[in-house]
Amino acid sequence: MKTENQPETHITQLPDAAVVVYISGDWKLGRQVPQATDTENRLSALKEIRRISFEAAGLSGWDSSLLTFLTRIIAYSGRTGITTTLEGLPEGVRRMLELAAAVPEKKGGQKEEKRPSFLARVGESAVGFKRSTGEMLAFIGDAVVALWGLLTGRAKFRLHDLFLAIQESGAQALPIVSLISLLVGIILAFIGAIQLRMFGAQLYVADIVGISMVRVMGAIMTGIIMAGRTGAAFAAQLGTMQTNEEIDALRTFGISPMEFLVLPRMIALTLMMPLLCAYADLVGIMGGFIVGTGMLDITPSQYYSRTVAAVSLTNVWVGLFHSAVFGVLVALSGCLRGMQCGRSASAVGEAATSAVVTSIVCIVVATAIITFSCEMLGI
């Protein structure tokens, strides 16, 4: 069905090898405008054209849709050696077309789609892995040097920054650590109860929850929460400072970003992680206690005495050791990715994501190594 002011073109061939393209209607984006390809096909079907002119008396409105159409037709004429005259077009259209043609396309300006071969990509990944490993080792080395500087009284940072980092990575993390640990305790108790009920040994739910929370689960859950919460925050903070040239400003004042920015964050998280872990252990055991006493007919004193009997001090130390190691790893990963951050807003996002991924991978690998070592040492 034809609507009012429908954008249209039609072509009339004149005797002297000239063609007039009549343009009429309301040429606006969002309306069904004629395709330049159709007009090109109709023009190419005509023989011996040397000149194209336009007639736009019936044009009631125009925007970029008309300009893109005309640009295509002009480009087609250029390719086929036909001259175009724009006199019949509104002045605004002519000016816009002149503006678009004022600067020719830069040679080689378009990005070429280059897809490297499989071997090239493998090679690039290997070289990239080597480089990033080198950067990581250099960063760890710098961090150790800075820590040594601190111990020998040469490294400087503001105590205020340390307390701020302690607050951010300690007290402010308590609500989320409480929630997750309580739920993990409850889940462990439920899973344990289903298995133990078959043997009538529900009481041992206290052993399962106590040992698993204290020895490793409390530390791992705290580590993962802190990776997502604090590690990402460290990366975003340092990344934004990198983007705003704040880290450059520190360097030019001769202040080491490693001492001034990384050290307080690393110390804060390494100190706070064992405390958070101990808290998570208690809350997790509380979760098991709720399930045990509420649903498994275990009395509070029975649950308490089973937990005390099952959980040895060794387990507590192993758990706290895990969490201290995770604290170092999460802080290092967050700060490393922040310091490596590029100078754009998207780079800050990438740094935060990368910090979380690196932290979690490090946590899992470290857990495997510590568990294996404990097994070998009989701890």
Add this chain to the structure above:
Amino acid sequence: MNSAKPEPVIEVQDLAMGYGGAILMQDITFTVNRGDIFIIMGGSGCGKSTLMKIMIGLKEPAKGKVLYDGVSLWDSDAEKKALMMRRLGILYQSGAIWSSMTLGENVALPLEQYTDLSPARIRETVALKLALVGLAGFEEYYPSELSGGMRKRAGIARAMALDPDILFFDEPSAGLDPVSARLLDDLIVQLSASLGATVVVVTHELASIFTIGNNSVYLDAGAKTMTAGGDPKRLLEESKDPKVINFLTRGEAGSGGGKLK
């Protein structure tokens, strides 16, 4: 501003710079004399800020030397380089005020790091530096509470914290309204005149170039090198290079002016 006999403070010799093995600029040689307000100028993306980063010790050059009073910055060991860098006061393009600290803490930090002043003396010095840039009483403000122009002025106060004898300004008027830009230019001239500091300004603002500059270097991205140098007003009158004239007249005198590049 210039003393009778020019005394070289910064000498850039045969410098080349680039990224990842590709050379973007080479054969850059110029001298900044004591008391100069030296302009590094050129079109967008020609490497002005990169040249400044090399001069202030943040980015290593592909080739060449930067000498401060005859001593090469990039050939010095880390300790000596740090000492040389401490002579410089730098205003970054974004201001680069440390966002987690108040303005007072920003200006105080270099003083706390490198002087034995008592906290009371540091407070007095900070108040003075902030007053010099028109921010008296703003000690307790955080950078996020200030306008762009105020942040830049705070950046100048911090750059002046250790009374440097060389000041670098990276695009000081970028993103400022014309009046704030003009006030900042006036401030730069006043600081240079009263402190006797040598000033290096990276800019493409013609108003600033002619108002404050008495020496300059022009970087041409197409030619991949510097193509002119000297007093900008003299360059405008005497230069034969159409690109330089085009730049200094906003494209109104040269051919092909006004076209987007």
